[in-house]
Amino acid sequence: xxxxxxxxxxxxxxxxxxxxxxxxxxxxxxxxxxxxxxxxxxxxxxxxxxxxxxxxxxxxxxxxxxxxxxxxxxxxxxxxxxxxxxxxxxxxxxxxxxxxxxxxxxxxxxxxxxxxxxxxxxxxxxxxxxxxxxxxxxxxxxxxxxxxxxxxxxxxxxxxxxxxxxxxxxxxxxxxxxxxxxxxxxxxxxxxxxxxxxxxxxxxxxxxxxxxxxxxxxxxxxxxxxxxxxxxxxxxxxxxxxxxxxxxxxxxxxxxxxxxxxxxxxxxxxxxxxxxxxxxxxxxxxxxxxxxxxxxxxxxxxxxxxxxxxxxxxxxxxxxxxxxxxxxxxxxxxxxxxxxxxxxxxxxxxxxxxxxxxxxxxxxxxxxxxxxxxxxxxxxxxxxxxxxxxxxxxxxxxx
Amino acid sequence: xxxxxxxxxxxxxxxxxxxxxxxxxxxxxxxxxxxxxxxxxxxxxxxxxxxxxxxxxxxxxxxxxxxxxxxxxxxxxxxxxxxxxxxxxxxxxxxxxxxxxxxxxxxxxxxxxxxxxxxxxxxxxxxxxxxxxxxxxxxxxxxxxxxxxxxxxxxxxxxxxxxxxxxxxxxxxxxxxxxxxxxxxxxxxxxxxxxxxxxxxxxxxxxxxxxxxxxxxxxxxxxxxxxxxxxxxxxxxxxxxxxxxxxxxxxxxxxxxxxxxxxxxxxxxxxxxxxxxxxxxxxxxxxxxxxxxxxxxxxxxxxxxxxxxxxxxxxxxxxxxxxxxxxxxxxxxxxxxxxxxxxxxxxxxxxxxxxxxxxxxxxxxxxxxxxxxxxxxxxxxxxxxxxxxxxxxxxxxxxxxxxxxxxxxxxxxxxxxxxxxxxxxxxxxxxxxxxxxxxxxxxxxxxxxxxxxxxxxxxxxxxxxxxxxxxxxxxxxxxxxxxxxxxxxxxxxxxxxxxxxxxxxxxxxxxxxxxxxxxxxxxxxxxx
Numbered sequence: 042x043x044x045x046x047x048x049x050x051x052x053x054x055x056x057x058x059x060x061x062x063x064x065x066x067x068x069x070x071x072x073x074x075x076x077x078x079x080x081x082x083x084x085x086x087x088x089x090x091x092x093x094x095x096x097x098x099x100x101x102x103x104x105x106x107x108x109x110x111x112x113x114x115x116x117x118x119x120x121x122x123x124x125x126x127x128x129x130x131x132x133x134x135x136x137x138x139x140x141x142x143x144x145x146x147x148x149x150x151x152x153x154x155x156x157x158x159x160x161x162x163x164x165x166x167x168x169x170x171x172x173x174x175x176x177x178x179x180x181x182x183x184x185x186x187x188x189x190x191x192x193x194x195x196x197x198x199x200x201x202x203x204x205x206x207x208x209x210x211x212x213x214x215x216x217x218x219x220x221x222x223x224x225x226x227x228x229x230x231x232x233x234x235x236x237x238x239x240x241x242x243x244x245x246x247x248x249x250x251x252x253x254x255x256x257x258x259x260x261x262x263x264x265x266x267x268x269x270x271x272x273x274x275x276x277x278x279x280x281x282x283x284x285x286x287x288x289x290x291x292x293x294x295x296x297x298x299x300x301x302x303x304x305x306x307x308x309x310x311x312x313x314x315x316x317x318x319x320x321x322x323x324x325x326x327x328x329x330x331x332x333x334x335x336x337x338x339x340x341x342x343x344x345x346x347x348x349x350x351x352x353x354x355x356x357x358x359x360x361x362x363x364x365x366x367x368x369x370x371x372x373x374x375x376x377x378x379x380x381x382x383x384x385x386x387x388x389x390x391x392x393x394x395x396x397x398x399x400x401x402x403x404x405x406x407x408x409x410x411x412x413x414x415x416x417x418x419x420x421x422x423x424x425x426x427x428x429x430x431x432x433x434x435x436x437x438x439x440x
Numbered sequence: 441x442x443x444x445x446x447x448x449x450x451x452x453x454x455x456x457x458x459x460x461x462x463x464x465x466x467x468x469x470x471x472x473x474x475x476x477x478x479x480x481x482x483x484x485x486x487x488x489x490x491x492x493x494x495x496x497x498x499x500x501x502x503x504x505x506x507x508x509x510x511x512x513x514x515x516x517x518x519x520x521x522x523x524x525x526x527x528x529x530x531x532x533x534x535x536x537x538x539x540x541x542x543x544x545x546x547x548x549x550x551x552x553x554x555x556x557x558x559x560x561x562x563x564x565x566x567x568x569x570x571x572x573x574x575x576x577x578x579x580x581x582x583x584x585x586x587x588x589x590x591x592x593x594x595x596x597x598x599x600x601x602x603x604x605x606x607x608x609x610x611x612x613x614x615x616x617x618x619x620x621x622x623x624x625x626x627x628x629x630x631x632x633x634x635x636x637x638x639x640x641x642x643x644x645x646x647x648x649x650x651x652x653x654x655x656x657x658x659x660x661x662x663x664x665x666x667x668x669x670x671x672x673x674x675x676x677x678x679x680x681x682x683x684x685x686x687x688x689x690x691x692x693x694x695x696x697x698x699x700x701x702x703x704x705x706x707x708x709x710x711x712x713x714x715x716x717x718x719x720x721x722x723x724x725x726x727x728x729x730x731x732x733x734x735x736x737x738x739x740x741x742x743x744x745x746x747x748x749x750x751x752x753x754x755x756x757x758x759x760x761x762x763x764x765x766x767x768x769x770x771x772x773x774x775x776x777x778x779x780x781x782x783x784x785x786x787x788x789x790x791x792x793x794x795x796x797x798x799x800x801x802x803x804x805x806x807x808x809x810x811x812x813x814x815x816x817x818x819x820x821x822x823x824x825x826x827x828x829x830x831x832x833x834x835x836x837x838x839x840x841x842x843x844x845x846x847x848x849x850x851x852x853x854x855x856x857x858x859x860x861x862x863x864x865x866x867x868x869x870x871x872x873x874x875x876x877x878x879x880x881x882x883x884x885x886x887x888x889x890x891x892x893x894x895x896x897x898x899x900x901x902x903x904x905x906x907x908x909x910x911x912x913x914x915x916x917x918x919x920x921x922x923x924x925x926x927x928x929x930x931x932x933x934x935x936x937x938x939x940x941x942x943x944x945x946x947x948x949x950x951x952x953x954x955x956x957x958x959x960x961x962x963x964x965x966x967x968x
Binding site for chain 1: 871902903
């Protein structure tokens with residue numbers, strides 16, 4: 042556990058105004074109107090007493106957290122700015138669009154209560170786009186909405202037979218893997234099983250809250266934090282770690298909630314990124330050769346965890362596999378940021394460097410842990426990236 | 441200008457108040473000040489517009505003056521006064537008898553107080569200690585000394601009043617027991633300005649000026665040290681409800697909070713030094729009201745001297761009167777010489793009125809005082825604010841409008857509109873545009889960066905000039921950029937040095953390293 046994560050929270054008083062956050066901010070580079078991370082909460086938060094005003098910069102932060110990583114003084118600028126956004130919405134109304142983008146978990150739940158709901162939803166979102174409804178409420182029609190899988194992960198999980206084991210983990214799938222990309226969850230089960238670990242799931246886990254935080258629904262997010270942290274603590278008391286394969290979910294559950302709400306109960310040291318967890322065990326090295334070259338886009342929210350690149354460490358054990366880092370900054374989607382109509386172009390501009398890197402690469406596969414990063418890459422390059430767990434599962438498959 | 445009738449020595453609130461008052465009555469008046477305006481106690485204080493509550497037990501006539509002037513300044517100085525209201529809180533450890541005396545004192549002084557529950561007090565100001573046992577709301581407010589002073593000048597100028605800054609009085613000349621003029625020294629040398637009347641309103645320097653005329657006026661400089669915090673810890677003035685002491689008032693002042701004050705007799709008003717011991721003492725006492733106080737970032741410490749009037753054998757320090765005195769030295773054989781001493785910032789207008797009455801009587805001028813009824817400067821209307829809002833940075837419009845007053849505001853707005861590059865923020869912490877800086881910098885009275893700083897607030901926020909000093913120095917142009925940088929940083933450093941703990945230490949080292957490595961200016965000076 043990184044010491045930055047638990048208990049040590051930095052306020053605007055810790056900002057030394059050095060501007061490192063502004064130099065590191067991918068949104069600033071793409072959007073001249075954005076005044077930059079330092080100027081939202083740390084500087085101009087001090088001036089809010091003077092008038093009821095609004096600065097569009099409050100909308101421009103994508104919460105990618107590049108600023109936090111750049112800060113020499115350990116200030117989580119992004120979280121201070123998300124707090125500011127939350128404060129703004131204490132006295133202002135949310136748009137219909139923001140409500141939709143924030144509540145993807147409950148939308149998914151509703152869809153699953155209707156027979157063929159996923160088809161209806163997928164069909165609905167394309168019809169919505171054609172009819173211009175999504176654009177009208179402020180969701181871009183220029184990119185596809187996430188496609189709902191035929192069956193969600195939690196349903197698929199019930200039909201998977203696993204060997205009982207004393208070594209167990211609880212898998213936290215998060216909304217995207219559960220509803221849109223359950224194959225990643227299946228890959229995780231294969232990997233864990235190949236290492237003699239039984240995977241449990243906890244039906245009482247809820248969304249990590251990231252989409253709510255970034256749209257300023259603080260009270261709802263806090264309720265989720267209460268629920269999830271209690272669940273994590275419960276599993277901790279049974280000595281069973283909680284493992285996530287989405288780097289945003291793991292970051293939020295580890296440290297972000299504690300920082301945002303200033304509440305140490307939400308700082309969870311029993312949560313692991315899947316590969317971070319695999320680094321702690323005696324890994325089964327009976328791995329088949331995968332003679333491929335992989336271009337790896339490291340998600341921002343993995344970088345922010347300060348745990349290095351565990352996926353690269355683990356995958357480098359696979360014979361004949363070569364991993365190259367894309368090293369091309371933020372993908373630009375940042376959760377729901379790039380779905381906002383007015384920010385679509387900015388989102389694509391941020392991603393340009395990464396797209397160019399991928400398009401000019403002759404690697405066999407592109408990979409990234411983050412679901413939104415993979416969607417953005419697919420949208421920007423037409424290549425279908427994989428999750429590193431899928432690659433590792435493939436190496437275990439012949440056994 | 442033709443020769444003035446009256447010369448005022450001292451550009452603090454009192455002198456400027458007199459300048460405005462006499463000018464409005466049609467008396468030809470010049471004010472001379474040895475430095476920039478308000479370099480003495482008129483800016484070196486906590487920025488509290490007293491309700492009078494603080495004096496309600498000890499000095500009810502001062503309390504009455506405070507509440508009356510408080511109401512007047514709210515009307516005439518809208519853009520200088522932030523109507524925060526105030527709160528008096530008594531802690532468990534404070535004498536309960538004082539509370540009842542205070543209630544009676546407020547009642548007989550005409551100060552409206554409202555008792556609120558402890559829960560309500562904590563809801564209004566959640567940062568306060570839960571050891572509060574009783575709380576009252578009072579009509580305290582915050583007032584900006586720099587801003588008020590410059591607006592008084594603007595007002596006086598409309599009626600023909602004039603000022604000369606960086607012009608030091610070096611002699612008071614008389615002939616046959618009658619004032620004939622004041623000798624002054626400024627950049628262009630020494631010369632005499634003839635006049636009929638001299639008003640010594642030099643605050644802490646009153647004794648020195650009196651000496652020039654061969655007179656003896658007892659002024660005891662009483663140093664008060666104050667601390668500035670990086671943000672608004674409280675939204676209203678918070679006073680401790682006990683016998684007035686050190687470190688028992690918090691004043692929200694724009695983006696910062698000021699904690700004051702201490703009281704210490706010093707030999708000279710030039711002594712504006714502050715020490716770590718004073719900082720620690722204020723922090724210790726302040727922490728009784730705000731227990732988490734040490735967790736909040738200090739920006740700086742500063743000190744100023746109250747010019748307490750001390751007639752022979754009179755009390756000093758907190759026991760000395762906060763009242764003021766007017767001396768007509770014709771009794772001592774010098775006709776045309778007046779001294780005004782003592783008093784408080786809150787009552788500057790009243791002091792000015794009283795002495796102007798005497799001066800006018802002497803001059804045979806029967807025009808009545810109008811300073812209480814006419815606004816000091818025209819306010820920027822909400823309509824003209826609306827029209828130019830889009831050119832100002834967000835959260836920057838009202839602050840700029842209040843700082844600038846109508847005429848300069850229009851000038852800045854025009855510049856912002858026609859020169860988009862002037863919309864750049866010169867000072868990011870305090871949200872100051874390049875346009876505002878340039879408009880103030882172009883004025884004749886702006887001789888160095890500090891003069892502009894006091895009027896715009898650039899360099900007075902979180903980074904204390906780390907990132908705006910070099911920008912300002914390059915744009916300013918009147919002096920060499922390196923010299924401007926050095927002067928500004930040394931001044932900043934003076935206030936930072938006593939609070940070099942925690943985050944302010946980090947900030948200071950960042951500042952020092954930037955300027956040493958880029959411009960070979962050591963912002964720490966000889967102090968390290």
